[in-house]
Amino acid sequence: MVYSPGDACKRCQTPLEVSRSIFLRDEVSSFVTVLGASGAGKTVYLGLLLDMLSRGHGNLTGVPNGAFSVAVQQHTVAALEHRRFPEKTPNEADQWNWVHCETRDSRKPKTCVDLITPDLAGEAIAMEVENPGSNFTVASCLRSAGGIILLLDSQRVRDHGRGEDMFGIKVLTYLANIHQERRQPAKNKKQPPLFEIPLAIVFTKSDNCPEATESPREFIATNMPGTTQICRQKFARRSLFAASVVGSTMTTYDPTGASVEIPLHVQPHGIVEPFQWVMNSLNEK
Amino acid sequence: MIVEQAVFSSARSSQCQGYHLVARSVGIDEATAAVLTRWSPSVGGLIEGVDESLNWFPVNDQRVALSRSVFGGPEYSRRGGLQVVTNMIVCDRDSLAGYSQNPLALATVAMRNGGLLLQTGLKRRLETLELPDRTVLGSQQLNIDALASVNEVAQAVRFSGQVAVTGVRSPMRFLSDLSLELPEQDARRFSFTTGLAPAGQRPFSLYVYGHCSRATLDQLRSRKIRVIDLHQNVNV
Numbered sequence: 001m002v003y004s005p006g007d008a009c010k011r012c013q014t015p016l017e018v019s020r021s022i023f024l025r026d027e028v029s030s031f032v033t034v035l036g037a038s039g040a041g042k043t044v045y046l047g048l049l050l051d052m053l054s055r056g057h058g059n060l061t062g063v064p065n066g067a068f069s070v071a072v073q074q075h076t077v078a079a080l081e082h083r084r085f086p087e088k089t090p091n092e093a094d095q096w097n098w099v100h101c102e103t104r105d106s107r108k109p110k111t112c113v114d115l116i117t118p119d120l121a122g123e124a125i126a127m128e129v130e131n132p133g134s135n136f137t138v139a140s141c142l143r144s145a146g147g148i149i150l151l152l153d154s155q156r157v158r159d160h161g162r163g164e165d166m167f168g169i170k171v172l173t174y175l176a177n178i179h180q181e182r183r184q185p186a187k188n189k190k191q192p193p194l195f196e197i198p199l200a201i202v203f204t205k206s207d208n209c210p211e212a213t214e215s216p217r218e219f220i221a222t223n224m225p226g227t228t229q230i231c232r233q234k235f236a237r238r239s240l241f242a243a244s245v246v247g248s249t250m251t252t253y254d255p256t257g258a259s260v261e262i263p264l265h266v267q268p269h270g271i272v273e274p275f276q277w278v279m280n281s282l283n284e285k
Numbered sequence: 286m287i288v289e290q291a292v293f294s295s296a297r298s299s300q301c302q303g304y305h306l307v308a309r310s311v312g313i314d315e316a317t318a319a320v321l322t323r324w325s326p327s328v329g330g331l332i333e334g335v336d337e338s339l340n341w342f343p344v345n346d347q348r349v350a351l352s353r354s355v356f357g358g359p360e361y362s363r364r365g366g367l368q369v370v371t372n373m374i375v376c377d378r379d380s381l382a383g384y385s386q387n388p389l390a391l392a393t394v395a396m397r398n399g400g401l402l403l404q405t406g407l408k409r410r411l412e413t414l415e416l417p418d419r420t421v422l423g424s425q426q427l428n429i430d431a432l433a434s435v436n437e438v439a440q441a442v443r444f445s446g447q448v449a450v451t452g453v454r455s456p457m458r459f460l461s462d463l464s465l466e467l468p469e470q471d472a473r474r475f476s477f478t479t480g481l482a483p484a485g486q487r488p489f490s491l492y493v494y495g496h497c498s499r500a501t502l503d504q505l506r507s508r509k510i511r512v513i514d515l516h517q518n519v520n521v
């Protein structure tokens with residue numbers, strides 16, 4: 001098949017280069033996908049995660065596959081260096097930047113986990129969750145995922161817990177429905193089978209929400225009881241994290257008079273740990 | 286005639302955040318809402334150098350939508366930039382007979398009656414809009430000077446799939462002339478935009494641009510959309 005590097009599947013918009021590299025590699029692949037509501041911090045999280053993996057972090061090293069994979073990292077790092085956050089991600093699927101990073105743990109060099117995810121627009125995720133099947137790109141990413149990193153804005157969870165809890169319930173219910181075949185056998189007849197797919201829940205922007213950092217478990221139980229319950233009932237492998245990218249922010253105004261939040265300095269915390277946990281969970285299988 | 290109304294923009298509510306249908310009238314059901322959402326632009330949806338776009342697209346076999354996208358207030362999420370606000374009206378195809386099947390005439394009448402305009406203090410539930418059943422604005426004579434260009438584009442739309450026309454001095458007049466040239470069966474599946482960037486989820490049959498930047502041209506070419514540059518009178 002003859003294709004150009006920029007070609008993508010017309011149905012799900014996955015770059016053909018991603019499919020090709022997975023096909024040619026003679027190893028088992030596990031995909032990890034990052035999702036979250038609009039404004040949860042997906043672009044910044046992904047960009048910094050890639051930046052840290054590409055430079056090596058602890059036992060982990062990540063190699064981006066293809067020039068397109070560097071776009072999110074480049075865009076995010078450039079924005080932060082200029083003391084601003086990246087622009088909002090468009091809803092249009094063909095405008096999304098795709099990431100494919102082949103990550104290896106030096107302790108298990110033969111095993112590779114692929115961080116494969118588009119930098120999704122939160123609205124597209126919300127639309128697919130509300131109306132399953134309405135967004136093929138989102139649906140196919142989530143269906144193919146071997147591990148999920150779900151980002152939740154810790155400040156919104158603290159200040160508007162009810163709305164965020166509803167979002168969490170909808171997303172987890174959706175994931176449980178599309179991964180029906182991945183349930184592990186029930187330990188006894190009274191217990192329903194649980195899903196094996198590793199689920200990392202990350203409270204982002206925790207620099208302004210110390211309670212999320214101190215105890216993510218208490219934080220979610222207090223503010224998102226419905227989501228907590230579904231996690232316990234449905235997902236066998238789950239873990240909670242708090243993450244932040246900047247040490248502090250301030251509010252300023254752009255030439256149009258709009259208030260804009262700007263990062264004062266970059267101080268990543270808890271960025272790689274959720275991905276590392278998902279990777280370890282996948283390697284345990 | 287009674288038309289339904291809807292607004293698509295970026296906002297934060299208890300149920301949703303980001304770009305979504307922030308307001309609609311009672312006749313916009315979920316299926317229609319999904320179509321309107323798909324055809325509406327989010328951040329960066331307007332092409333460079335354009336701050337207003339008129340768009341026309343089919344909702345289903347019975348209904349069509351006319352929308353107007355403009356820049357609104359600041360993006361609520363404090364990430365800078367202005368939000369893109371799209372005001373829409375939805376009507377039955379049959380009711381366009383009184384407008385000579387001319388979407389531009391419908392747009393003019395709608396705006397004179399308060400539709401398609403940027404509003405503040407939106408309520409989630411909009412009222413329907415009552416418009417005259419017919420208007421003389423649709424009854425016009427073809428601009429003879431532009432006949433050759435309009436004919437070429439009409440043929441291209443009929444046989445080439447998606448077409449972009451750049452270097453158009455007056456997109457509204459051009460589209461009005463084109464509506465007179467298209468046979469009715471082609472007009473039923475015809476869609477256009479005067480300022481939205483090409484996107485896979487919005488397969489307009491016709492893009493009518495005044496000035497077109499290099500970046501937009503590249504986007505058009507990458508989607509294999511035929512480009513006719515009227516400024517230089519060439520196919521690009």
